[in-house]
Amino acid sequence: CQVIFWLLTIAEAAAAFSASDLCPRGIKQLITPLLAAPTIGAISPGLLAGICLVITGSLLRLYCYRVLGQYFTFELSIRNGHKLVTSGPYSVVRHPSYVGCVCIAVGELLCCLDRNSWLVTSSGLFPRDEATLTRVLWCLWILAPTSSKLMFVRMNNEDVMLEKAFGDEWRAWVERVPYRLVPGVY
Template sequence: MSPINLPTFLKLPLLLCEAVCMRINATPPNAPLPREGIIIPDWREKFLRGLGLPCRIFRLLSWSAMFIEFIVIVAMYNPEGAISRLILATLASSDKCVSNIRITPLLILGNILTISGTSLRVRCYRTLGRFFTFELRIQSRHQLIKEGPYSVVRHPSYTALILTVLGAFTSHASGSWIVNCGLLKTPIGVSLAMIWVGVALAVIASLLLRIPREDDLLRKSFGIEWNLWARKVPYCLVPGIY
């Protein structure tokens, strides 16, 4: 895909924004629940809860790639400095690799997906308030929230997280340090990329598997109120599709 004719240094705020968005998505808005309050009905929830360490690895790999690209871009603008020469000699395989780090349409699309997903996720945090937890649980005096994004789809926070993950992939698909500087041509690089992709796909799959169980839990807890809401809001993630 053709690059956009913009100065490469404009990637720096985009990389920072992506890193902040990933942090927001991964940080619970409320304190984690005690183990005795968590509902783990079957293997699906065990699978999701087992992704804690892999997700931390995913974030570490993502942040590392962003940090490396950030410092390489900074070094590009002062290539004669001692630290810049060390950075470029260590992290940039060739001058062509450095010149190909640029803003592309896929980068812009990836950032749009990431920012949109994070904005929606924050909206869900605020709409649910104290009821938003990463764990599956019905709390004391729990209420069925039907306002805001929950009046459009039943699981908008999952939509938001999936958008953010897809955005992370897309923004690094072209014009990035990962693609242009030879990392994917090494066994270690390929292995890390496979781990990154595998964890991301596992997260998306776990969310899709969790939806029926979460709906069933809410249906049992709220009965007719949930049925009326589900009739009014029939889609789980994307209006008109699913």
């Protein structure tokens, strides 16, 4: 799934770059024949919103990695000498990195499903007369249940693991930071 995600991202970036004035002529001549529509690269509100969400989500995740420091891993684990991290974004919500993931995923959908995107204009998968938001919501409706389930299962597993490892310290943190993803909501 991540491979497809990044291939689409690279295709969108190449299409937008080749349509811009910044693209050197030689590269433009290589890429342009692969593009089916002249509107690729046109900036739209959906594309801008998507870019902002991807950047915001990426920066939030990088900040989380930095705050976690040596305790960051992609695998759920407690390391020797592990300390409970409760500062930075972890003082606002307990799972801020997942907020970043959601921002990135929604932003990518907005970018890739924009009516002027390479995927929409060149692939023939989507009619161009539909609204970008409709396409994004349709994809979210299909993808969100599975992605959400996986994310919530992992969050629960993290909480169980942290409570087991840190006990009262973790419970005190949960009292101070009761929300997992969105302050005041969840």
